[in-house]
Amino acid sequence: MTPMTFMGHPRGLATLFFTEMWERLSYYGMRGLLILFLVDTLRGGYGLDDKTAAAIYGLYTASVYLLAVPGGWLADRILGQRTAVFWGGVLIACGHFSMAVGPVALFYLGLTLIALGTGLLKPNVSAMVGDLYPEGGARRDAGFSVFYMGINLGATIGPLLCSYFGEKINWHLGFAVAGVGMVFGLIQYRLGARHLGTAGELRGVTPAQRSAAISTAGKFGLFVLALGGVVAALHLMGIYLVNPQGIASVMSVSIPFFLLAYFAYQFLFGGFDAAEKKRLAVVLILCAASAVFWGGYEQAGSSLNLFAMRATDLFIFGYEIPAGWIQSLPAVFVILLAPVFGWLWIKLEKHEPSVPAKFAYGLAQLALSFFVMAWAGTFVTQAFKVSIMWLVVTNFLATTGELCLSPVGLSGMTKLAPRKIVGQMMGMWFLATSLGNLLAGMAAGYTEALGYVQLFSLVGAVVMGAAVLLGITAPPIRKLMGGVE
Ligand code: PHE
Numbered sequence: 001m002t003p004m005t006f007m008g009h010p011r012g013l014a015t016l017f018f019t020e021m022w023e024r025l026s027y028y029g030m031r032g033l034l035i036l037f038l039v040d041t042l043r044g045g046y047g048l049d050d051k052t053a054a055a056i057y058g059l060y061t062a063s064v065y066l067l068a069v070p071g072g073w074l075a076d077r078i079l080g081q082r083t084a085v086f087w088g089g090v091l092i093a094c095g096h097f098s099m100a101v102g103p104v105a106l107f108y109l110g111l112t113l114i115a116l117g118t119g120l121l122k123p124n125v126s127a128m129v130g131d132l133y134p135e136g137g138a139r140r141d142a143g144f145s146v147f148y149m150g151i152n153l154g155a156t157i158g159p160l161l162c163s164y165f166g167e168k169i170n171w172h173l174g175f176a177v178a179g180v181g182m183v184f185g186l187i188q189y190r191l192g193a194r195h196l197g198t199a200g201e202l203r204g205v206t207p208a209q210r211s212a213a214i215s216t217a218g219k220f221g222l223f224v225l226a227l228g229g230v231v232a233a234l235h236l237m238g239i240y241l242v243n244p245q246g247i248a249s250v251m252s253v254s255i256p257f258f259l260l261a262y263f264a265y266q267f268l269f270g271g272f273d274a275a276e277k278k279r280l281a282v283v284l285i286l287c288a289a290s291a292v293f294w295g296g297y298e299q300a301g302s303s304l305n306l307f308a309m310r311a312t313d314l315f316i317f318g319y320e321i322p323a324g325w326i327q328s329l330p331a332v333f334v335i336l337l338a339p340v341f342g343w344l345w346i347k348l349e350k351h352e353p354s355v356p357a358k359f360a361y362g363l364a365q366l367a368l369s370f371f372v373m374a375w376a377g378t379f380v381t382q383a384f385k386v387s388i389m390w391l392v393v394t395n396f397l398a399t400t401g402e403l404c405l406s407p408v409g410l411s412g413m414t415k416l417a418p419r420k421i422v423g424q425m426m427g428m429w430f431l432a433t434s435l436g437n438l439l440a441g442m443a444a445g446y447t448e449a450l451g452y453v454q455l456f457s458l459v460g461a462v463v464m465g466a467a468v469l470l471g472i473t474a475p476p477i478r479k480l481m482g483g484v485e
Helices: 011-039 050-066 068-079 081-101 104-131 137-169 171-196 207-236 244-269 274-301 303-311 323-351 355-379 389-416 419-444 452-480
Strands: none
Touching (some): 011 081, 011 137, 011 323, 068 081, 068 104, 068 419, 081 104, 104 137, 244 419, 274 419, 303 323, 303 452
16 A cells, blocks of 8 residues: 655645644634733723733743743653644643633633643654654755645644634634644644654653653743742732733843853853854854744734724725734745745756855845835825835845744754754744844833834844844854754
8 A cells, every 4th residue: 555645745744744733723713812812901801001012922932832841851751742732732722711710810821821832742743754754865954844734734724714713703712713724734643644644653662761861851840830929929029010011021131141151051061062163153143143033023913913903994895904914924925035045046057145144135135124114104094004015115124034044043053053952943043043033022012112223224224233243243143053054
C-alpha cells in the first residue's frame, strides 16, 4: 500500500497543519478581541484605561512566547512533543471557555491557561513537522512552507469568526468561538495521530534522565509558585500593589537583561572558538533586530486595533465590519505573497540579499508602514474617521517586511548557532519575540497620551533607525557569519 500523502507530503503533515490552523484560529481570533474588550465601556467590557489594557495585552502575548521556552524543554525531556501538543491544546481550549464564562477571575485564569497551553503546543507542533522529514533538506523546507500556510489560514479565519461574534453579538461569545475552534483542532489531532508515525515521541532520554528532569521541573515549579506567593503576600499587605503596568515594566527590563547575560555567559564560558563566537554575535544582533521588528509588527493587535475601532470608517457597502476583521489582513497577505517572495529569492540567485540585509529590508518596510499610519493619523479628528485603505496599505507593508525577516530568522538561528546549543538558541529567539510582543503591547498604552501621529512616527523612526544601522553594518555582519548563508 502506498502511504497516503498530503499535497505530495507525508499524511502526518495534514494532521499537524490542521492542528496548528485551529490553534492559530483560536489565538488570533481571541487576540483580535482582547484589547477592544478591555477598553470597552459600552458593551460589557472592562472599561480599563489604555495604559492598563495595553499592558495586559502585552503581558499576555509576551507570555505566550516566553512559555514556549519551558514548553519546548518539557517536551524534549519529559513529555515528548506529541503529548505536549495534546495537553497544550486542552489547556488552550479550557482557557478560552474560562474567558467565555464571564467573571473577572475566570477571565484572567483563562489568559493564563492559554499562555501555558500555547507554550506547550506552539514550539512542539513545529518541531514535529521537522520530525516528519528525518532526511531534512529541501523537502523539509517545503513541508514548513505548507505548514506556514496552515498558521496563516487559521490567522485569517480566526478574527473573521471571533470578531463577528464578539463585536457584533457578545464579547464572551467571541471567546467561546475561539474555544470551539481549539476543540475541533484537538479532535482532528487525535483522529489524525495514527498518521504521525514516530514523530514527536519521546526519544533519546533514559528513565534516569527523565526522572532528573521531572525533579528539576518540580523545583522550578515550586520556585515560581513561591515567587507568586511572595508577590501576592506583598500585594495583600499593601507593600507592593500588583498592577499590569508595573509587571510589564519589570519584564521589559528583565528579558533583555537575561538575554544579554546569557550571551555574555556563552561568550566567556561556553568554550567556543573564534569562528563560533563571531556567529554567536550575529545571533545576538539578529535577536535584537527581531525584538524591534515584532515590537512594531504585533501592534496589529494593539494600537492598530484601537485605531481601527476608534479612527477608521469601517463601513463597506453600507455594512459596518467588526474592527477585528482588519486583523485578518496580515495573514491574507502572507498567504498571497509568500510564494512571490519564494520565487523572488530564487530569481535573484546570487544577488539574493544576505541574512542581515534581509533583516534590514524587513525593518525598513515595517517602518514605512508606521509612517503611513502616522500620515493617516493627521486626518483623524473627533468628527472624521479615515478610510480603511490606510490600514490595508499598512498591513501590506508590514507583511512584506515579515516575509523578508521571519522565515530567514528561524532558519538562520539553526544555521548560526553552535550545534550543542541550537535548542537554547531557538529559546533565545522566542525570548526576543516575546520581548517584541511585550513592547508592542506597551506602545499601545501611549495612544491617548501621544496621539496617533506622534506615536506612530516615533515607532516608525525607531524601527527605521534599526533598519539603517543594520543596513550599513550588513557587510561586516555577513563577514562574521563566516560563510554561513
Ligand atoms: N504569524 C506568526 C505565527 O503566529 C508569528 C510568529 C512568528 C509567532 C515567530 C512566533 C514566532 O506563527
